[in-house]
Amino acid sequence: MDNLKVSTEELSYEYPFSKKKALNNISLSIFSGESVGIIGRNGSGKSTLCFALTGLVPSFFGGKRTGRVLIDGVDVLQMSKEKLVRKVGLVLQNPFSQISGAKTTVFEEVAFGLENLGIERDEMVERIEKVLKRFNLWEKRTQNPFELSGGQLQRLAIASTIALEPEILILDEPTSQLDPQGTTEVFEVLSELKKSGMTIIIVEHKFEKLVEYVDKLIFLHDGSLVGYGKPEEIFSMREIDIYNVGEPVYTTLCKNIDVKNTHGNYPVHFNESVELLKGVFQKDDR
Amino acid sequence: MIDNLSPGTINTIEVRNLWFAYKIEEYVLKNVSISIDSRSTAIVGQNGAGKTTFVKLLKALLKPTKGDILIFGQNTKETTTAKLAKIVGLVFQNPADQIFKSKVIDEVMFGPLNVFKDKHKAYESSIQALELVGLSGKQEEHPYDLTLSERKLLCLASVLAMEPKVIILDEPTIAQDRYSTKVIAQIIKQLVNAGKFVITITHDMDFVLENFSRTVVFTDGKIIADGETEKVLSDEKTLRTAHLELPWLIRLSQNIGVSYSKIKELRKH
Numbered sequence: 001m002d003n004l005k006v007s008t009e010e011l012s013y014e015y016p017f018s019k020k021k022a023l024n025n026i027s028l029s030i031f032s033g034e035s036v037g038i039i040g041r042n043g044s045g046k047s048t049l050c051f052a053l054t055g056l057v058p059s060f061f062g063g064k065r066t067g068r069v070l071i072d073g074v075d076v077l078q079m080s081k082e083k084l085v086r087k088v089g090l091v092l093q094n095p096f097s098q099i100s101g102a103k104t105t106v107f108e109e110v111a112f113g114l115e116n117l118g119i120e121r122d123e124m125v126e127r128i129e130k131v132l133k134r135f136n137l138w139e140k141r142t143q144n145p146f147e148l149s150g151g152q153l154q155r156l157a158i159a160s161t162i163a164l165e166p167e168i169l170i171l172d173e174p175t176s177q178l179d180p181q182g183t184t185e186v187f188e189v190l191s192e193l194k195k196s197g198m199t200i201i202i203v204e205h206k207f208e209k210l211v212e213y214v215d216k217l218i219f220l221h222d223g224s225l226v227g228y229g230k231p232e233e234i235f236s237m238r239e240i241d242i243y244n245v246g247e248p249v250y251t252t253l254c255k256n257i258d259v260k261n262t263h264g265n266y267p268v269h270f271n272e273s274v275e276l277l278k279g280v281f282q283k284d285d286r
Numbered sequence: 287m288i289d290n291l292s293p294g295t296i297n298t299i300e301v302r303n304l305w306f307a308y309k310i311e312e313y314v315l316k317n318v319s320i321s322i323d324s325r326s327t328a329i330v331g332q333n334g335a336g337k338t339t340f341v342k343l344l345k346a347l348l349k350p351t352k353g354d355i356l357i358f359g360q361n362t363k364e365t366t367t368a369k370l371a372k373i374v375g376l377v378f379q380n381p382a383d384q385i386f387k388s389k390v391i392d393e394v395m396f397g398p399l400n401v402f403k404d405k406h407k408a409y410e411s412s413i414q415a416l417e418l419v420g421l422s423g424k425q426e427e428h429p430y431d432l433t434l435s436e437r438k439l440l441c442l443a444s445v446l447a448m449e450p451k452v453i454i455l456d457e458p459t460i461a462q463d464r465y466s467t468k469v470i471a472q473i474i475k476q477l478v479n480a481g482k483f484v485i486t487i488t489h490d491m492d493f494v495l496e497n498f499s500r501t502v503v504f505t506d507g508k509i510i511a512d513g514e515t516e517k518v519l520s521d522e523k524t525l526r527t528a529h530l531e532l533p534w535l536i537r538l539s540q541n542i543g544v545s546y547s548k549i550k551e552l553r554k555h
Contacts, residue, residue: 040463041463041465042433042434042435042436042461042462042463042466043433043435093461094380096380149333149334150333150379151332151333151334152333152334173461176460176461177333177457177460178333178489179331179332179333179489179528179529179530180489180491180529180530180531181332181526181529181530181531182332182333182529183489184531205461205462205463205464207464208534244464244465245463245464245465246463246464246465246467247464248534249492249534249535249538250534250535250538252553253538253549253552253553256552256553257552270534270537270538270541273538274538274541274542277538277542277552278542278543281542281543281544281548
């Protein structure tokens with residue numbers, strides 16, 4: 001297909017000094033404009049896959065990679081760093097790992113990446129103002145990034161990456177330190193970016209929010225791809241229970257009493273779950 | 287100076303008119319008063335509401351700018367953090383802020399060795415703590431060879447090994463998968479059943495709903511709600527003020543039009 005954006009072909013990877021495969025023979029395709037979630041237990045390979053898609057595995061971490069990771073048909077290891085940075089943005093799990101440490105204000109921190117890309121000054125200022133306002137950080141623009149709370153720092157890390165306007169955005173648990181409304185705001189921004197055509201790949205344990213937003217889910221266990229498909233198909237897989245991955249809390253309720261939708265899957269969306277469970281309670285009242 | 291900090295006959299933590307500022311006149315806690323008892327207590331609130339500052343004050347890592355904190359009758363202004371370590375344990379949000387030894391067992395034993403001054407007792411309590419959090423068998427490993435989820439449990443074990451009466455957890459479910467969150471919930475239940483005071487900061491509303499008796503809501507350095515968890519977490523207006531949202535299970539009960547207790551029954555199936 002001509003709109004294939006990201007793909008992996010028989011991708012395997014071992015970290016240095018490790019005999020275990022952190023990724024094991026993963027082949028998948030992500031199309032332009034899709035938003036895809038990655039789920040799995042801690043240690044299943046979610047972050048490593050994010051690193052592999054950006055070339056950090058093995059360029060930064062070392063170790064042994066076999067197979068290929070293609071972006072627009074070109075292997076990430078064959079692509080120049082400048083081109084790769086323009087194409088792919090990565091938001092790390094821990095914002096402390098992402099902040100440059102070289103800049104003393106929030107404004108300069110966002111500017112740092114843009115300066116490195118050689119963006120014109122006027123456009124740079126415009127982009128910084130836009131993202132800082134969008135993430136409620138505009139009033140903090142003169143503060144040192146390390147004076148921010150954990151949640152504010154996480155929003156800054158996301159804002160700095162989005163300001164680069166990459167074609168593909170990869171986020172590794174971007175809302176882990178955010179309060180519920182902060183989490184909702186991040187998903188709202190991601191929805192806007194999705195509408196603008198950006199391809200988005202996101203690792204997230206907050207399944208209730210994730211399923212409302214993604215087209216597909218990648219399900220990893222022990223470095224292997226267990227499933228790749230629509231959220232309701234993935235959360236209806238037996239392996240979800242076998243590997244103790246969990247699911248949206250209302251999906252668990254429906255599983256407990258074996259309530260499925262017309263497609264034979266357990267519901268994963270809130271409104272659908274409400275409707276199906278309403279039927280159960282009405283039946284009980286009769 | 288108070289030398290003996292064993293819990294006395296007063297079995298509550300009393301916070302009276304507490305004010306705290308990192309910078310002069312910029313208060314992050316504003317006249318907070320609360321009495322904390324043995325009910326499992328969740329502290330919720332938006333980022334920057336003052337929750338972590340509050341628990342650092344309970345642990346005496348910080349001292350009140352104004353007001354008092356009495357831990358079982360002992361004023362934190364009149365004691366040291368080291369002495370209070372026997373009574374109040376705090377598990378930090380980020381394991382990297384806590385871990386510094388190169389072997390799991392050494393990491394867990396560091397606190398008890400200082401508290402008990404007895405190597406055998408320190409080892410015994412460390413082994414028990416590792417068992418409770420499910421890390422038995424990992425004692426010889428390097429903490430940084432553990433997954434992030436395991437490192438968080440290691441930090442919890444390090445605190446539990448000192449056998450404090452009060453255990454404070456700052457965001458224990460961050461970066462945990464659903465299974466590990468269940469494990470933490472079970473540990474909390476065991477600690478509460480053993481008579482410990484468990485105080486937890488979290489943003490996970492459903493985790494609070496299912497695991498804590500009492501919920502305290504902070505916003506902008508003040509307590510705006512405090513009470514029985516189901517009642518507090520059903521008050522959408524208050525939650526919105528604190529940048530929080532209704533737990534999914536409460537939303538579900540409200541949208542279906544049944545009581546939360548009926549939803550809870552389905553959870554038990």
